[in-house]
Amino acid sequence: MKVVLAYSGGLDTSIILKWLQEEYDAEVIAYAADVGQEEELDGLPEKAKNTGASKCYVEDLREEFARDFVYPMIRAGAVYESGYLLGTSIARPLIAKRHIEIAREQGAEAVAHGATGKGNDQVRFELTFYALEPGIKVIAPWRNEGFFQSRTEMMQYAEQHGIPIPVSAEKPYSMDRNLLHISYEGGVLEDPWNAPPKDMFLLTTDPEDAPDGAEEITIDFERGDAVALDGERLEPLPLMQKLNGIAGRHGVGRIDLVENRFVGMKSRGVYETPAGTVLHRAREAVEQITMDREVLHQRDAIMPRYAELVYNGFWFAPEREMLQAAMDRAAQTVTGTARVKLYKGSCTVTGRRAERSLYDADIASFEAGGDYDQADANGFIRLNALRLRVGSLKEQDAKG
Incomplete structure (x- = not known):
């Protein structure tokens, strides 16, 4: 079996690389995506090959990330729940997209990742995998009962197999x-x-x-x-x-x-x-x-659903693409x-x-002037109050 592994060079993915070889007798191709993390990617190919990878891709995806993922999401005004601007969520479909492209190029039967079974990332990665390559085999070691149950076990495994791992104090987050x-x-x-x-x-x-x-x-x-x-x-x-x-x-x-x-x-x-x-x-x-007011209100009404789709990993789903078309149309002005x-x-x-601003100071001003007759508000208010007046009258009649 040939497997493409999302690889960072850290403890987890270094262990997974060797584990895939032993567990599946697999040829493992390592893949690292640069989406602007500013982490040191130099030396990854050598490290991956020393751990047994047949190849290692280090892909600079920053331009595509900004242009084709971040910007469309910003056009939509997407905010998840109390103010999350979806920074991690929007990167995952791009990383997974390139993952599948490499698997195709290399004729790999499977892809693997190091996301745990408790987080959102496993969902985001795998929804993209299946959307783009329905028949792909996905290996998620952390959900495999035969995988390691502690970092201590992983450290011991690394020592047994001569796998170099980062030596640094673990961050408290x-x-x-x-x-x-x-x-x-x-x-x-x-x-x-x-x-x-x-x-x-x-x-x-x-x-x-x-x-x-x-x-x-x-x-x-x-x-x-x-x-x-x-x-x-x-x-x-x-x-x-x-x-x-x-x-x-x-x-x-x-x-x-x-x-x-x-x-x-x-x-x-x-x-x-x-x-x-x-x-x-x-x-x-x-x-x-x-x-336009009504366009803005409609956009704002569907924005939470759009943000939820991005958060949950449905970037390549038809409903997100449909909503994107609406968001892009709203943003044309x-x-x-x-x-x-x-x-x-x-x-x-x-x-x-803005050159084509809809704001008109003459109309909005409290001073006289502009193409607005304040007397027009009389009928406007009475028409909008009609149902309220009728309801109140019926309630008064019922009370006698």
Whole structure:
């Protein structure tokens, strides 16, 4: 059997690589995806081959991630539950997509991953696998009864097989990083009363230590996509990289929440999403003056369902694609510029403008003028009050 394994070079996937060879007598091809995690990927091919992999792919997916996954999701205004901007969720379908492509290129019968049986990632990976390659065999060792039951056992296995593993103090939490965000979960964070360690954050300055002076920036949008930062036109990847640095310096983008996992449990997560937070707020500001009221309300009504589909792993499902078409249509008018002020963890909109703005100061003004006759409100109010008046009259009649 030939298997393509999602490989990071850490303890779990290093053990899984050797375990697949022994358990399935498999030829294992290692695959690592760079989606902006900034982790050291150099040396992975050599390490994988020393552990028995026949090949090792290290794929730079950052441009595709920004352009084809993050930007469409931002166009939709997607937010899951209490404010999660879906940083981990949106990366998984891209990673899994390339996983399947490599399996096809190599003629592999199976794919394998190191996600545990308690988390969302196993679902996200495997829904994508099956959507793109219905007949693929999926091996998830952590759900296999014959797999290891503790890290101690894994360490012993590594020693027995001469598998080099990272030698470092284990963090009191787990983290996952990409271009859009960093998530922190587990360990000390499992108690929702525990405050996150002050030294945990990597992308954002502690707001208390952020610069004392505010910084204003402008972001230009075309059809819902950010295309320029402070007047400089940039492709999605460099724009997000630059904005991560600016917003992170001011401590923007931190959130601490307890969310509902697809598998049924509640989970506490702490997130840093500097660029994503600014893009979300700035896009909203341009929408406010460019999107029709009823289109905006309909978009907002279906947004939670869209966000839920992304969170649960249904990126390649027909219902997500259908909703994406609606979201993209709604965003067609969202062209303009937003100005935001960054200051000690806050991101405040201070201005918005658009050539085709629907905001008309003459109509909205409290001063006289504009194409609005205030007397027209008489009939409007009475018509909308009709059912309320009828209901109240019937209630009074019933009481005698």
